[in-house]
Amino acid sequence: MNKKTALITGALTGIGKATAIAFANAGYNLVISGRKEDLGKNLLNELVAKGVEAEFLLADVTDEKQVENLVKYTVNRFGKLDVAVNNAGTEGTLGPITEQTVENFHTTFNTNVLGVLLCLKYEIAVMQKQGSGSIINLSSIAGKVGMAGASVYVASKFAVEGLTKTAALELATVGVRVNAVAPGPVETEMLKRFTSDSEDTKEKMLSMTPAKRGGQPEEIAQTILFLASDKAKYLTGQSIAVDGAYTAQ
Template identity: 55%
Template structure:
């Protein structure tokens, strides 16, 4: 029986490419997001690749919505073998002194509450199965920061802390929990964060490999860390960053 992967925030960027990568590897793929039409179209695209694929409409910041998402995937495929908590937002970059309660909450509702709720229900399902692999998508900003990125960086630091706790709680049940932490990756989010080509050039100037990563490079890292080839790896952060944090 094919294994099943659930990917949140799967309709663009890293999430989309990760869904394609798992489909090409022969997994059943459940993709989640907040846009019904786009989600259904993407599920159809994944089926053309030969995968059994379903779209689940969900907002990861809503407890009941996350519970229903996990239940629907288990009902459709019989299990969740891999979960990738990718849904996230960069918010509104700017100095801390200019942040409002609303701008802070909007980031934490998705990036932190969304991951926490996803972990809650994914772990419950996997504990019953006595197996599973969960990957939380963080960022190099989960271990560092830059001016005007305080809120986003704080949210990704929280994701990495949640990963460690979940790894400890899941280990007795055969569940591995890890983080994949991309560096600057050529997605629409990177263009929004940097303002375009000039900003990307400045951000990537400090990367030893001299460029931004691609969504497929992050996707391939997820396929690896989710697989049995990484069966003794849990509670870790896999940086996919071109050497960004070596200095």
């Protein structure tokens, strides 16, 4: 019961997976969740091999019952919920505004905005009762600046920034902190999809990043781990850009 418990959504790939591994290395009990059983079981084995207690649960963040069940399961299994990382997200279908569809709007907003809202709803209910907890939402540089060709994704990540600030304000006096991490381009499957799996397009995107390289998922995970920790006890309602100075321009 002394160990902290963390719940991570969309934990089976990319930043979510790197975060699960970083939390395991830091000795947390873990519940990882996602939509793919095979990936979930593989990552679970990897985490358990590190000697931590971990569980995998299938959960689609757009489904309220599944989110409610995920949070309940975590509390039943480990007795508490100290940290929640709301990481599941999609870039949707990219392209100019004139080509955007209602379907893409719903898919992107259901995952990135409704998904985060539902996670917050059930995580906060538990943490409020505990009088403690740290929640980290995955925003993006696309939650801070516009990005041609990514209107719906950008709008959804601006919404994540708003949810983060509002939740932090609602919880500021009860010992529960809510922050966001806003990565620049990070070397994951999402970046490959964002750049149409073209090295040329990726190079162009990275050349606009002052650091002239993409971030590694582990570099994002370390910031999440810090925000989760007591070292960040007075840090709430913020969105930390981890972006090689992209948004400093």
